[in-house]
Every structure is written in C-alpha cells, then in structure tokens.
Amino acid sequence: MGKGDKMSWGGSNRLQTSAYGSINPDIDSERKAPSFDVEKLTNLLDGGADRTRIRRSAEHVINSDAVFSRENQYFLTQIERYEAAVKKAVHLRQKMKELGWTDDGPEIQSAFGALGGDVAFAVHNGVFMPTITGLGTDAQIAKWVPLAQDYQIIGTYAQTELGHGTYLRGLETTATFDTSSQEFVLNTPKASSIKWWPGDLGRSANHAVVLAQLYTLGKCHGMHAFIVQIRSLVDHSVLPGVKIGDIGPKMAFEQIDNGYLIMQNVHIPRENMLCRYSEVTPDGSYIKQGSDRINYISMVCTRARILSKELVPALSKACVIAIRYSVVRRQSELKPGEMEAKILDYQTQQQKLLPQLATTFAFHFMASTLEAFCNQVNVQIKTKGDISSLPELHALSAGLKALLSEICSAGVEVCRRACGGHGYSMLSGLPSLYTRVVASCTYEGENTVMQLQTARFLMKCLTRVDCGQPLPQSVSYLSDPISLHCSAKEKTDYLKPFIYTEAYKHRAQRLITNAGIELQSLLQSGVEQYDAWNSTSVQQARAAIAHCQYIVVKNFVETLEGLKHEPEIQRVLKMLCDLYALTGILVDAGDFLHDGYMTGRQLDLMTACQLDLLALLRKDAVSIVDAFDYPDQQLTSAIGNYDGHAYERLFEWAQKAPTNAKVNLAYEKYLKTRFQSAQSKL
Secondary structure (H helix, E strand, O other): OOOOOOEOOOOOOOEEEEEOOOOOHHHHHHOOOOOOOHHHHHHHHOOOOOHHHHHHHHHHHOOOHHHHHHOOOOHHHHHHHHHHHHHOOOOOOOHHHHHOOOOOOOOHHHHHHHHOOOOHEEEEEHHHHHHHHHHHHHHHHOOOOOOHHOOOEEEEEEOOOOOOOOOOHOOOOOEEEEEEOOOOEEEEHHHHHHHHHHHHHOOOOOOEEEEEEEEEEEEEEEEEEEEOOEEOOOOOEOOOOOEEOOOOOOOOOOOOEEEEEEOEEEEHHHEEEEOOOEEEEOOOOOOOOOHHHHHHHHHHHHHHHHHHHHHHHHHHHHHHHHHHHHHOOOOOOOOOOOOEEEEHHHHHHHHHHHHHHHHHHHHHHHHHHHHHHHHHHHHHHHHHOOOOOOOHHHHHHHHHHHHHHHHHHHHHHHHHOHHHHHHHHHHHHHHHHHHHHHHHHOOOHHHHHHHHHHHHHHHHHHHHHHOOOOOOOOHHHOOOOOOOOOOOOOOHHHHHHHHHHHHHHHHHHHHHHHHHHHHHHHHHOOOOHHHHHHHHHHHHHHHHHHHHHHHHHHHHHHHHHOOOOHHHHHHHHHHHHHHHHHHHHHHHHHHHHHHOOHHHHHHHHHHHHHHHHHHHHHHHHHHHHHHOOOOOOHOOOOOOOOOOOHHHHHHHHHHOHHHHOOOOOOHHHHOOOOOOOOOOHH
C-alpha cells in the first residue's frame, strides 16, 4: 500500500483503499452482478458472521498500526527483515495485553494471518509452547508457559538434525540421566547429530525443547522431550557446552533465524524432562504412563495447523492475485476488430486458474475437518488418556500434509506463470508465496515419508478387513464392495457427486488392495519384511495419495450437503466441487482407465463437462476470490490489489527500489573509462 490511499467500498463489506481514487473499470465490471452473496461466502469460510467480524477487527488493528506495515518489504535486507519481525512480535504481544486478546483466541489467530509470517517467534508460539502444554505436567506448564507467553523466555523446538529429520527413531542426540547429580546430560555426539533448522534459534531463543534419546541405567528408552536453557537471560551469551549459529541463506523465510545447536555435556535438572506421560525417578527408574505414541501428538497437531494456516492461505492468495490480474491484463484480439481481450476470457487461462481456485476450497474444508478431528483427539488424550484415534489422526495428517503441500506448491507456481512476466517480479507477491509454500514439502515431515506412513496404516487396515474387524471411519470404505464400472452415460451425469465420489473411491480401493496383495505376495515368497516394503513402496505411496484424494473429494461433497439452507452458496460451491473432482480425474486419467472402470468416451464427456464448468465459473471468478476477503496489505501484491490498478502500482513500487537512488559503483569501477573512450569514436 502506498501512503495517502483513498477509501472505497468493495464487493464484500470490507472498506478497501485505492491510491488512485477509483476502481479499474475492467475489474469493477466483474463485480456488478455476482450470482451469490459474497459476504455469505466470506462468513462460511470464516466459520460464521461473528468470526468474520472478529477477524476484520483484528486485521484493522494490524493494518492501522505503522509498526506492522509491510510497505517496501521486498527491498529490505535479511537482517532488516529479521529485526522488523522481532519488533513486530514484541509489539504484537503488547497489543494483546492492551486489547485483552488471549493466546488461543480468534483475534490473535487473525492477527498472525494478517501479518503473513512476517513476525518473529512462530516456532516459539506455534511449537515450543504447545509442546510444553501437550507433554508437560501441570507443574511444568505453570512454570514455563507464563514466562514464554510474556516473552521473558524465547523457545525453539530442536528436533531435526543434520543427519535425521522425519525418522525420529534415528535421532542421535542423547540425554543420559546421572543419578549422582540428579541431572540429564545432553550431547550431540557427532556432526550428523547437530540440531539443524530450528526456527528462532539462530539469534533469538534462550531455551529449547530438545528431542533426544533418553538413557537411564544404561538402557535407551527412545525419544523424549527436554527443556534446555541455551543462552544467558542476563546478557544473551551462549551457555557453557553450547554452540549456536544461523544456518545461512535459504530460498525464503529471510526473517526466520533458523539455526544450529551443538551440545557437549550440557546438564539440566531432572525436572526439565517433559513428563506428563513418562518420567525418570531419582534412582534412574523409568516409568511410562501411556503409549510412546503420545509423544507425537504435538507434531501431528502442528501438521494439521500447517494445512489451515500456511498451505491453504498461500494458494488462496495466489488465486486472488492471478485472477484479479487476469481481468485487468488484456492481450491480443479474441474477436477480430475488437479491443484486446481480458486474458481470463481465454479458455486456456481459465483452465490454469479456475481448477486452482476449486482446489483452494476443497483444501479449506478438508483442513477445517482435520483440525476439528485433531482437537477431538487431543481432548480424548488429555481427559481420558484415550489414544485409540491417534493412529488414524497420524495417518490422515501425514497423508494430507503431503498431498496439500505438493498441490499447493504446484498451484501457486501455476498462478505465478499465468501472470506472465509480471509474475516473475517479486512485487507481484507470487514468488515469495511460492518460495514459502514449497518449503512445506519438507518441513514437519518429508512428503514421500509422510505418504509411506499413511500407507503403513492402510496396510494394517487391510489386514483388519481380512479378519472382519471394524475399521476407523476414514478407511471404513475399504470393507465396501468394489464397483466395477462407472455408471455415467451422459455429460450431465458427471455433475452428480455420487458419480465422481464413487470413481475416487474405486481408484483408492484398487490401488490400496493391489499394493497389499503385492506386499503379501512377496512376504509369502520368503522376502524379508523390509525388502518387501521397499520393493512395493512406489505402489504404497500411490495408494496413500489416492486414499487422501478420495477423502478430500468426499469431505467437499459432505460440506455441500450441509448447505441446503443457502442455495446460492451451495450452487457456486458445487460448481467448484465438480470442477475440483473432474479435473483430478482427468489429470490422473490412467488410474481410472487402467482396469476398465472408465472408458475413453466417458473421459471425453467429462472433459466437455469440465470446460462447461470453466465458462460458468469465469462469470463469478472475481467475486469468488473477493470472498477470501484479503485486505491489500495482506496480499502485498502490486498486481493483485482490490482496485485493479496493476500497472500504476508496479511502476510506483519499482521507484522505491534502493538501487534507483544509489550511485552505481560498478559504473565507476569498471565501465566509466570504457564509455568515455567511446566518445571520440562516435
């Protein structure tokens, strides 16, 4: 946003701003007669009108405060971005106190969304404190969390090592209990055990939740969590036995000080082991209270939050930017003799962008469902010690994290390319969205490993089917009869959710069953378990993806069924659901043709149906993205603003580049004499 912007009302009930005093007619015409109430769709996405009101109020607090300004952010150095992020974090904490916002309230979640990741201590707030809350005793929570909430201590979550990430049992950091001193002694014994990547570690954190292998009386008890002080609270100096530093430049996250941690005989009190579910007694005895799986709950819930707080917003913002730009960008004559056409009028542009928009809605509803399930399991564990749903949650969160991060990363890149050369400019906002979201394909679990974790759960469920045992709800379909052929006969049949849901179900059943048969065949032939698994791992990963895609489509359809009281909203969402499902089938057509479930003729009809949906959704595309209700400050895009003045803003923002105001030293050093010598020759 530029300074002195004038105010104007947008299609939703948000007060929008324009530096140019008007709305570009090309985008204004798109909003004239939407087929649905944009505000109602916004409310649905927020979870109700009250949540919309709360979100807008929180965003107003952020966007009206100069400390939180994101103006000129693309021209800041890495150090400047880090310092600004810390300043914003401390200022936000003060704002929370003034306004009475709570750490788990909707206001602060909306505020973090408005800040778009440009605030420090994300790991401290999002992982360090929740881990203590999830794995600590009431006494430990009472001691550590108030200090962390007030930023009197800053914590990181030190799990990943140079040599190990997703494979937690392979972590090499050790915590050995010394009965004589009543302390744990922590060590990173070799290079591969150095903690690497923890956010907030490089320059900020003075404490860490360290994941280490617990040893007592000469026996290893597996991975446990320990609170370790790593820097002095007096002068922030690194404590004895500890080495810390920044890991260096990355593709993005310039403001996040990802760091490394080395520990050599670092002593911590016995009370610093998080021990809600297991503890070490003074004599070194190890007492387990519950399953080892409980240690994974904070990580599982972190994955669930990534979906709703990182992945879906990235793709939705990219869709907003690209679709708005595509109605103000004109290119070539669509009809000879007429003015250049809006590029969104071209079917090829629609086919790039509108399926991404449909995907955003499918993933939004899926992320909400997963988060609700995660909260439910958390309550079951905390109140009853019931972990029966944890394997299902783990499998869902792993598979969906892999699916959504892959598709959102690819989708943001599709949106960026769809904006042509201007999409390559950082000022478009699209490159930074991409470099941030693509990191999610590896953090909190590398995606192939995540797929295979889901596959292991599916193989166990297949065994239960064979034994006639009941299955968890998300995989109950595995015991259903497998349909042999798609029943669609004409184009309109593909607009029936049952038709395409059944197709995804059939594909998932077939791939999961075939992977299980192949695995069992190898085992029965005498192949070792590990070799059999590795030899079928490509099939297993494909089966896990198919399972998750079926779950997403099924969830979208079930969401539609709950909207019968809002026919206009239901109608537009159904078109998006249809487009999402049909596009997925066409992209993976081979899977649906493989066993004769579908025919080439049926796919031809489906293609025609998909193209019809593109034309219908084109009419409402701008209004649909307006429903995401992102203020311009949150998009930080020169080409995606509400007012549609892309060219003016690109030129205005480019003038702010420091290089336009600095002396060209390269000219003085290397070019000046050469240019001057040319004078006599011209």
